[in-house]
Amino acid sequence: MHRQTLIGLALTATLAGCAPYEAPLASAPDTTETTQAGAVSAADPRATAAGEAILAKGGSATDAAIAVMLALTVVEPQSSGIGGGGFLVHAGEDGVTTFDGRETAPAAATPQRFLDENGERLPREMRVLSGLSVGVPGNIALAAKAHAKYGKLEWAELFEPAIALARDGFLMNRRLHASLADNRGRADKTEAASAIFFGADGEPLPVGSTVRVPALADTLEAIALKGPQAMYEDSAADLAAYVAGETPQDGKMAASDVVGYRAKLRDPVCARYRVYKVCGMGPPSSGGVAVAQMLGQLERFDLAELGPESLTFWHLFLESQRLAYADRELYIGDSDFVEVPVAGLVDPAYLAKRSALIDPAKALETVEAGTPPGAPMARADGDEPPENGTTHFSVVDAEGNAVSYTSTVEGAFGSGLHFGGYYLNNELTDFSATPVIDGKPVANRVEGGKRPRSSMAPTIVFDADGEIVLVIGAAGGPTIPVQVARSIIGVLDFGMTAEEALGLPLLMAFGSTVVTEEGGVVDRMKDQLEALGHHTVRTFPPRGKANALRRTDDGWEAAGDPRVADLLVYE
Known part of the structure; x- marks a missing residue:
């Protein structure tokens, strides 16, 4: 079993009457495992x-x-x-x-x-x-x-x-x-x-x-x-x-x-991706919208045929996230304070127009926010730092109820x-930090009683029959929606296990700079990505922190990000 989470510790079919809580052993097992009843995937x-x-x-x-x-x-x-x-x-x-x-x-x-x-x-x-x-x-x-x-x-x-x-x-x-x-x-x-x-x-x-x-x-x-x-x-x-x-x-x-x-009840953000329904969190989180937009903009491409080692796939993924994040910066904020056109941002017709901007042969020179149905005018892009003191955990119980929960203190400690x-x-x-740009108010500016915009993206995916097939989320500040969308594609399009999908490389555009992980398949594509118009591709040591539960024929597969497994032992 995978050491990162004690993932997939089998729960017996009869949940009642088990032993009381005990702390686990110093080293968690090394591989994933499935369980028919309930399951938990967490970061420790x-x-x-x-x-x-x-x-x-x-x-x-x-x-x-x-x-x-x-x-x-x-x-x-x-x-x-x-x-x-x-x-x-x-x-x-x-x-x-x-x-x-x-x-x-x-x-x-x-x-x-x-x-x-x-x-x-x-x-x-x-x-x-x-x-x-x-x-x-x-x-x-x-x-x-x-x-x-x-x-x-x-x-x-x-x-x-x-x-x-x-x-x-x-x-x-x-x-x-x-x-x-x-x-x-x-x-x-x-x-x-x-x-x-x-x-x-x-x-x-x-x-x-x-x-x-x-x-x-x-x-x-x-x-x-x-x-x-x-x-x-x-x-x-x-x-x-x-x-x-x-x-x-x-x-x-x-x-x-x-x-x-x-605490408040909010309307979920749900959107179709192929035969699936993907549901996540709405404002003040940008995560649900961003994940839905990235997937929706990629739906016209045969990602399964391209596969996870395809230069074209990673180029398309970069372009889709650039478009989604341009909309995020302009429109997403606390919906109690600013008008957020959520329905327009995930409208299939709007996403088809945005997708049409993606050229498989070259990167867009500039990316600007679109004008979704119901878009408010006279608003400026904002800014926020890339902090990542966050964690995610996924739970399914014996009755089939699922929880995807992302929790944070923002930066480390x-x-x-x-x-x-x-x-x-x-x-x-x-x-x-900047409340007004070029005379226009920033949607995510500070105001008394307001909730800051978030990137958290706790997500639940349903199949065509309405059955839950994936419960997923991640940590990592603004990289969260990218990690979640990438992993959903890994499971749904590439047919990967949850652990394999969470282990896919992180590739993300920050303005004109693209970042990815050292040693992975994308690292070997740096020159090719730059030739497509992604101007600067930088690498960093592997990082990521996501957790997921995936339904299989044998039960629930629980998995955590393989990058951090070795850090979670204490001996």
Whole structure:
């Protein structure tokens, strides 16, 4: 079995009466496996085991996903947790339901939040590693809203695995150790966090060390006992005062911002791709629209015939993402604040027009946003940094309900601020720092109470009979929709296993620059891609972090990104 997630640990046909939660062994197995009942794919084996334990007790996919999110708060603090937010896509007998737990800006925040008195962008450290970047956390509110609708077990039961990990301790794995070492000044910004993860010599605790977070255990126990009230009422004043005290300018967080936070139900974004239906998250996430656009623009091409080693395929994929991201920058924002033409952006006729711009023989010299039906006028492109402190997990239960949940604190270890045993997000840096360009407002500008645009793309794919065939998502900032669309193509067009599809190279256009991974099939095509008009192709070490569940004839195949497997052992 694949070491990355303890993926595919078989659940017996009878889920009830299984053994209580236990942390997995130091080394997870090496290959994927299928299970007929329920399945969990997460970014850390301890979190996977937490979700599996909840399924084994008869919990729903939603129950298990919440337990995974809570466990990741403990063992993967660099990527997600209750100090951040997320998006959850649920599929069941009542159709597709999506939950928005994205963080919000304080009510007093202004469009000039990240600018100095001269209108220039503030230094990165001030923008990111301060209260300026912290939005009101949304994950607990999201979890409570989803649990109220789809939960089966008692709320407090979902916290038991995470509390045990925080209280009794967990072993430092290679990935967390490397992330701590790479993010000094952020991971150890506070004395509280430094005391947990670093030794007296100032170095990260060694791989294999036992890490305990008693303050987080206390926080989780309080939320387990009192529900979301423990965070959004009982701790509201203390949380807001702490963030406000770390905020050097602009509107400071107030207790009323925390008390007034609400997770929301949103309309899913669903679109056809060949015989399949692909459903994801709508605004304030751009992920659902971007994935649907990339797939829709590629539908006229016979990708199965081209295959994953075809130069033409990778060229077409680049062109489709360039078109999708041009629309994303212009149109996507918090739909509570700006008009977002979601239906027009995924309209088949509109996507056919956009697809017609793609020339298999050469790259477009310039790419501009289109004009979809219902498009608002007088809007400017924005900007946002490529942070990637994010995680994804997929769950299916024995009754066939599925959850695709992406959770984030934005950058690694978020803002570096540490409260109640957990890191607080730096999610507000996902807003465009420049509020107006050429006299036109930017859709993703900062506004009080607004949710910043996201790239998260939790996705569920259905076949022609309406059966779920793939539950997928990824981490990696703006690369997320690209990773998800690429992997969907791998499964649906190339006939790959989930693990093979997640292992396909990352290839993405950032403006006029194209980036890909060293050593892969695309790396060998750099000169050919440049000859097609992709001006600069740069390489970097392999990276990626996606998780998926794929339906097979034998059951559910659970898989994680093979790039990070070796980093998740702790011996």
